[in-house]
Amino acid sequence: MGGYRLLGRLGEGGQGVVYLGRDGDGGLVTVKVLRGGLDAGQRARSRFVKEADAARKVAGRHTARVLDADVTGDRPYIVSEFVEGPPLQRVVAEDGPLPAPQLRKVALRTAGALAAIHRAGIVHRDFKPANVVLGPDGAKVIDFGIARAADALARTEPLTTSPIGTPGYMAPEQIEDEQVGPPADVFAWGAAMVFAATGRPPFGTGPSAAVMRRVTSRPPDLGDMDGPLRDLAARCLDKNPAARPTAPQLVRALREGQGPAPKPRPTRIPRYRWRMMLALAVVIIAGFALGVLF
CATH class of the missing domain: 1.10.510.10 (Transferase(Phosphotransferase) domain 1)
Structure with a gap:
């Protein structure tokens, strides 16, 4: 269908049948075919077109990408990235x-x-x-x-x-x-x-x-x-x-x-406090030294 070889049926719903397919380069894809083909009503074809348009607009790592679509032919279909894995x-x-x-x-x-x-x-x-x-x-x-x-x-x-x-x-x-x-x-x-x-x-x-x-x-x-x-x-x-x-x-x-809990930042002592602490230490040492001498 449209250059894609259909390998088997993956599932179906009210709108269409989904097949596992293979593209021209040998890669696996999913091919969703509108149920009824030419006999599908105008409303069903319209919804299928809207699905294709909607899916093409979405670009995200966590959604299956649409690779190709033909919604005007006798058997409208949408080709998407095949995601291997269970639902x-x-x-x-x-x-x-x-x-x-x-x-x-x-x-x-x-x-x-x-x-x-x-x-x-x-x-x-x-x-x-x-x-x-x-x-x-x-x-x-x-x-x-x-x-x-x-x-x-x-x-x-x-x-x-x-x-x-x-x-x-x-x-x-x-x-x-x-x-x-x-x-x-x-x-x-x-x-x-x-x-x-x-x-x-x-x-x-x-x-x-x-x-x-x-x-x-x-x-x-x-x-x-x-x-x-x-x-x-x-x-x-x-x-x-x-x-x-x-x-x-x-x-x-x-x-x-x-995320891991952020590590607490080390408390930084302002420079002016360092100077005060150093001056206080000098005074204490000097007082101790005087006490020893006298």
Whole structure:
């Protein structure tokens, strides 16, 4: 397809099918093909084009780079960097919560990815453990399938018959079909970090309607999560979007919390005090000497 050899299917979603492919130089890539091809409706093609445009704008070390795209042909596709490694969802499901050192690294890298996404004027809108791949170089965020430009989201969107996203990681404003911006991604990040730390999403599992009802009306269950990351996740899961930290603020907080404590600087005695102390010492020695002589 477009000069890329498809080797096998990696997964699929409501919008398209993702294949493992090989480019002309023999390198591995992922190729996402719009489901339905020519038979896909205009709305589906429009969303696919927006995904390609959104992903191209993001430049960050912790996101999968878009390498190529053709959204005008009979079978629209997007080619992205292949990140070799398991998704966070599978790792936690199979091996349990992440150890504290790995959890801190994943938290920092994914917060950095969101900061890069938001800096490009994009809202991911589907950040979740399944879209975080733990590659050999660390965690990377993938899949901009329902991403939208922040300025477009700021305008009135046509209401949909159902919210777009993944229950359990959707912000209350996303569920209630209100204006969605970067704070929604921050909410999803907080939920994903709770899952990574405890093995359970903060609003439980079950039917989508039940999960979304808990998101909008109940406090999150942070389980045995502790330390600064617990406090940070709790702030991210605030029902009020304005009360959540921004992605750059998350990055700063995580860096400050992980860095070694600064060494105390040695106390410097001002020069004038040195002179006073020296003069006092001379007086004391002189007095002692006089006492010996007399």
